[in-house]
Amino acid sequence: MILETLEIDTVVIGAGVVGLAVARELALAGQQVIVLERAGHFGEGISSRNSEVIHAGIYYRQGSLKARLCLEGRERLYDYCRRFPVGYRQTGKWIIASDTGQLEQLDQVQRAAQANGVELEEADHSQLADQLPDVTAVAGLFSPRTGIISSHDLMVSLLGELEAAGGQLVCHAPVASASSDGQGHRLTVGGAAPCELQCQRVVNAAGLAAIPLARSWQGQDPSTCPQAWYARGVYFSYSGRHPFDTLIYPVPEPGGLGVHLTLDLAGQARFGPDVEWIPGPEYTVDPDRRHAFAESIRRWWPGLDQDRLQPAYAGVRPKLAGPEAGSMDFRIDDERHHGIAGLVHLLGIESPGLTASLAIAREVRERLA
Structure with a gap:
């Protein structure tokens, strides 16, 4: 079957809280953004299955991405909740x-x-x-500085800002294959309306599926990806x-x-x-x-x-590692890691991913720039 090919500036794969935060950030920066979500609704994966805690940034190794992005994300998140209709409470x-x-x-x-x-x-x-x-x-x-938040409220608000900036969420849109070359990135999208997307920038924010997707990415050496x-x-x-x-x-x-x-x-x-x-x-x-x-x-x-x-x-x-390895840091793999321009993989984004989501989004935007 010959698939229709569509051209788009930026694709974010995964509509959890981090994917939506990244998509919003890039759309507000003027990029044309589509979010692909394989489920029928946003936030049906790990974003809806956590403690909904705004973490203070206590436990993480000094200088790590987790430490830096949690502290920055915490303040950004409290400020966001004050400005938008997102339920939260600073409980301690x-x-x-x-x-x-x-x-x-x-x-x-x-x-x-x-x-x-x-x-x-x-x-x-x-x-x-x-x-x-x-x-x-x-x-x-x-x-x-610890608190609690409605992750659903947060995702609704992020999606609203994304759409107001011209972005779009497409559900029932699993990425069947992905490849990169010197001309950009090509995604084969399944679901109800199969197509191919040709894009300049891709952010893999697929949560539990992020590592399998990165390891299968054509044009990238799979040895650059963790297990x-x-x-x-x-x-x-x-x-x-x-x-x-x-x-x-x-x-x-x-x-x-x-x-x-x-x-x-x-x-x-x-x-x-x-x-x-x-x-x-x-x-x-x-x-x-x-x-x-x-x-x-x-x-x-x-x-x-x-x-x-x-x-x-x-x-x-x-x-990113088994039970004997201890705590591992976030991995935000960009061109410096895999050699492919315009491609960012978000790997091992566990706690404090919700707290750090807005800071992760800023980090991704800066790396893509």
């Missing part, structure tokens, strides 16, 4: 050591925060007893009333930040995510994991009623 967050064996880890968190220029307030056992009377902890750190790894985290909601009005995190654990308490904008509590390494994206929530959740939560909240824990949803983190 406690990071706690539930026993003396975790004090060294808590100290490591404090040192990482100081290196990144993030202010944390220290509290000992007696101060925590006043602040969090229902929590068992020997010490804690309070992050006043894809996947870590599933499940969430349990907590029905009814609870005593908390701020977020509570235990000290970090390998692969994530531990089973923590977050709140939605209505005050509903949810716990998660845990960490389970899986061979590929899969979103099943096993109700039997409730017992492990309850055991973990009771270490710091003995008043938990396990029967009120209900399976909620699961998210999958796109990892």
